[in-house]
Amino acid sequence: MPQAGRGSEPRWPAPRMAALLWALLLLVLEAGPGQQQACLPLCSEGRCLTVNWAGLDFDSAAVACRRRGGELLTLQAQSSHQLLAQLAPVLSGSFWMGLRLPAGSCSDPGEPLRGYRWTSSSANETFNSSWVQWAAGAAVCSPSCVALAQYQVWTERPCSDRPDGFLCRTMDSNACWEQEHFFNDPIRCDDAPCQQQCADAEGGVRCSCFHGYVPDSGDPHRCRLHxxxxxxxxxxxxGACRCADGFLLEGQQCVDIDECHMGQCDQSCLNTFGSFLCSCRRGFLLTGQVRCVAVAAGEVVTPADRDSTLRAASAPSGPFLWVWVGATVVLVAAVFLLRVYVVRRQKRRERSSDQQVSEELLK
Structure with missing residues (x-):
């Protein structure tokens, strides 16, 4: 095969060139709109409520709450009512609460809680249920549990169902984040597998973070500001200062960005520490994470469409316009470079073919 001369350009294999171009594109796209966070904390007066987006049955949800030092939501204090009142207008989907129907009984619309009992032994028996709106339907029998749906509607469902998530009550504002992760790997701390703190354990290592940091959801070996x-x-x-995502540097303090005051959501908006939650009124569907589009009469909205989305913001910019402009530029450049590569390769083949023909004629 003829070899390229000194002046010829290096030959990159097509798969390698394509991989490089896509890597450049993905690098830009990673800076786009934030992904939905799996857990949202809301706190007031030392009490916190966490919204957990995970499809678990009732018992599994209760275990998940206890593992993080809490329990399924029971409305036993005024602060819990206030937190739920803040959350309810923007809560989309269906989420377990701490209400279960006693074994062997059936619900009774004539009773304050239809006969359901709070799963917490410390729950207030004098709970005022006058504001509760139950979903219409016939009486059900155990095993049934209660889930809070959009527009503050309480629904009776089999405890084996897997709704969109569950609500936990806790005293820990950091309950959404696992403080320690165990990795079952044949490595030790001497191999530096953890970014910040490491502890050897049987069968692997445990990684944790310094105060003010939490494990990164993308790579729990690493830590991020929180x-x-x-x-x-x-x-x-x-001489340089940094803040967690969703916070703005003011002097040497990081202050939460109130995205709701910036008009990030079309309709309903709930600001949280470092994030915000968008949702829509009845008759509208949330699209593109922040926009509300009218739903045509009679159109069925599936649970996957009702995607109230929690987003993290690292700076008070617009709707990430320049990020997507940059992504478009990279994509156009990638197509252009790939085309140039193909054309040059074709020309090299033509020159090689002409050279072989010339050599045959000289013979």
């Missing part, structure tokens, strides 16, 4: 309140001290080094 603030579970209105403001936190910035992390400064070598």
């Amino acid at each position: 603030c579970a309140q209105q403001s936190c001290p910035a992390v400064c080094a070598a």
Whole structure:
């Protein structure tokens, strides 16, 4: 096969070139709109409520709450009512609460809670249920549990169902984040598998983070800045200061960005520490994470369409316009470079073919 001369250009295999171009594109796209977070904390007066997006049956949801130092939501304090009142207008989907029908009984619309009992032994028996709106339907029998649906509607469902998620009550503002992760790997801490703190354990290692950090959801070996309140001290080094996502640097303090005051959502908006939640009124569907589009009369909205989305923001910019412009530029450049590569390769083949013909004629 003829070899390229000194002046010829290096030959990159087509698969390698394509992989490089796609890597450049994905690098830009990663800076786009935030992904939905699996857990949202809301706190007031030392009490917190967490919204967990995970399709679990009732018993599994209760175990998940206890594992994080809490329990399925029971409305036993005024602060719990206030937190739920803030959340309900933007809560889309169906989420388990701490209400279960006693074994061997059936629901009774004439009773305050239709005969359901709070799963917490400390729940207030004098709970005022006058504001509760139950979904229409015939009486059901155990095993049945209660889920809170959109527009503050309480629904009776088999406890084996797997709704969109569950609501936990806790005293820990960091309950959404696992503080320690175990990795079952044949490595030790001497191999530096953890970014911050490491502890050898039987069969692997345990990685954890310093105060003010939480494990990164994308790679729990690593840690990221975290603030579970209105403001936190910035992390400064070598004259530069950093804040957690969704916080703005003011001096040496990181202050939560109120995305709702910035008009990030078309309709309903709930600001949280470092994030925000968008949702829509009846008759509208949330699309593109922040926009509400009218639903045609008679159109069926599936649970997958009702995607109230929690987003993280690292700066008070617009709807990430420049990120997508950059992504488009990279994509166009990738197509152009790939076309140039193909054309040049074709020309090299033509020159090689002409050279072989010339050599045959000289013979």
